[in-house]
Amino acid sequence: MLSGASSFASLVDDAFFFILIISIIFFVGIVATMLFFVVRYHHTRNKKVANIEGNLTLEIVWTVIPTLLVMGMFYYGFIGYDTMRNVPDDAMEITVTGRKWSWTFTYENGFQATTLTVPKGRAVKANIESEDVIHSFYIPAFRVKQDAVPGRDTYLWFRATETGTFDILCTEFCGDRHAYMLSTVEVMSESDYNTWYAGTSGEQITEGGDLSAAGEKLVTLKGCIACHSIDGSPRISPSFKGLYGKMETVYTDGKERQVLIDDAYIAKSIKEPAADKVKGFENIPMPPQPLSDDEIKAITEYLKSIK
């Protein structure tokens, strides 16, 4: 069985096993009775049938007993869910943003990353949002899942109980790279986490810092590389490799033309992706990206660096 790493794991697994055990008892009982009857009342053994048309007592018994049992199952599922939906007051908050096809995690100090880091033992509330279609944020080891719905704020919370690294998956079909919309959550001890968190900062671009390095981080954080590879390998959109300074055939208002890929073209493509569509990729819709001019500058510097 999949090991659990959050305080919900036992809640979910206990309810599961409670129902599983009752189910196995019923399943084995019914199948065994059925097979026994087939053998015992085979026509070679039993020639004289009893045309019993029914039995009210039996009907009542096998209506009432299952009803009581399923109410128990409902209650078990309900208390687990009730815990899942009521976030403790002391929970730390993070924002989870889903988009085709990556996750970005934003911390209270503004720091952003594509993998999640959380402290063991502390309640964490994830505020979940989507930039495009519906995704679903799923951590099997924690037994939690919640859809990311455009235009609607959803949430979940959990308390990790084991340190280690666990898978994050998208479980709502979202297109070609749905199966690769993966990430991980690293659970650290409280003290390790505090040290790590103190070293993070919300500033992606620092004054006088390496602009190209900041751009490299940004193309990951903003999900660009889900569609644009950086090594020339084919994905659903043009690769970033060798893009800067190249002549490209694009469609502008349906007309084909040649453009030089320079700072202005990149800035325009990020803000209005539909304005000039690269030939061969004209049917791939890219959503406009709300990036600051500084961020665009950093990304442009980075694109210049990958020849």
Place this chain on the structure above:
Amino acid sequence: MPSHTLDDTVQNGESYLDVKGRYTGVFGWIFSVDHKRIGLLYLGSVFVFFTVGILLGLFMRLEQMTMGETLMTATTYNRLFTLHGVIMIFLFIIPGTAGTLGNFFLPIQIGAKDVFFPRLNLLSWWLYIAGAVMALLAIFTGDGMADTGWTFYVPYSTQTGTNVTLALTAAFILGFSSILTGLNFVATIHRMRAPGMNFHRMPLFVWSLYATAWIQVLATPVVGITLVLVILERTLGIGIFNPAMGGDPILYQHLFWIYSHPAVYLMVLPGMGVISEIIPTFCRRTIFGYKAIAWSSVGIAAVGTLVWGHHMYVSGQSSTASIVFSFLTFFVAIPTAIKVFNWVATMYKASIRVEVPFLYALAFLFHFLIGGLTGLMMAAISVDVHVHDTYFVVGHFHYTMFGGSVFALFGALYYWGPKMWGRMYHNKTAIVALVLQLIGFNTLYMTMMYLGYQGMPRRYFDHLPQFHDAHLVATFGSWFLVSGLLLMIGTLLYSVFRGEKAPANPWGGTTLEWQIPTPPPLENFDEIPTITDEPYAHKEEAV
């Protein structure tokens, strides 16, 4: 002998297969308003699509045999599972039992010459074909088949460049075919029962069709309208589901499941009806708890319309809604359990003949129990939060839909085939096919449920390394399953054309279809019988 014995002259009626009407050849079929010919038209068409659906499933399993891209690209895979779902649901299961066996046997079982609206019945089949052609067009034109999954969730379905509009139009037309069949059956059951056949003397298959028909009439229009809204969203951008324009994607899910959840009961109820026929016949005794089984069909249909939100526990709907839907969902288990207990009780003090249809009934019970019991796990909200949209769900619904209703359909074809085409099947081959199916089915879908609890999401083109071994086992199982299915289709086809001639009542059945010649004459009965007893009155001396 049962009490509704017919006049001897009826036994000399000419078979509906030999009757020369206004048209001959293929036109004698596709323009026939005889409910029996229409039943066979449906049977032929649904099995063509079933075979295609099986192969699509097999290709998906082959792709999952390895990690990464092997046989096909992600785009192709996404289209395959969409097409697999659309075909199996709209073109196979929904018309599968009601359209084929319902059309053929409903009028005969209630002592009628045809359905109430024979022309409308033919129109239903033509709409089915029109919908099917439209679905094929969606594959071969424009940007190709939709890649949304059969659920067509917005906003993905309003944004993807693939042929969603055409696929939705196809589903819309198929919906009409289904509504008209339902309407026809309700009218037929209310207006055309033979004298003396009150509701509590109707065969249980008719009861299940009655419950099914009401779902078809009441729920299908909802999905029809919903699909039109998605088409309007795509073509005119009306914004009803678009949050940027004040719409709501969750609204779509509610509207979709208001139909599509009851739809799972309209897929399984006719199968349950079939089981209620097969079990008393091979037990050579009356059914245990007739009224309980009959009314539980209505109970399932009624409660089934109130539980759609259990597909949406993690969608972002309110927690209160999730809790209420979970509570109601558990009540579907009760009428279902009642049916199972009564079927098993029917075997008590019986005189059982173990023939292929009966073996399929046992297989149905085995699979349906697993499907139903795993349904309880997902009805429990906290468990469903974990397993929702994983392979657990995929395994569960294949156990109910495929292992349950489709195995019941297979059993019904062996049971009623001799009556429909007047020829028997080859017993040994049929049993070999069943054994292959059982091994393959359980290996494939049990493994899927295991994978799901481990966290393997559905609709994934690729899988993480920890899921690989189980995926291999599942694919291995799929080979057994597909061989069993193809062997069974071969056996049935052989029986249609080359099988031994069947007697009028090979199983000692008591319902009306067994009292008329094989194959049945054009209008079933020369003289409408008068019913004086319950449908499964096996008299002891008949044993």
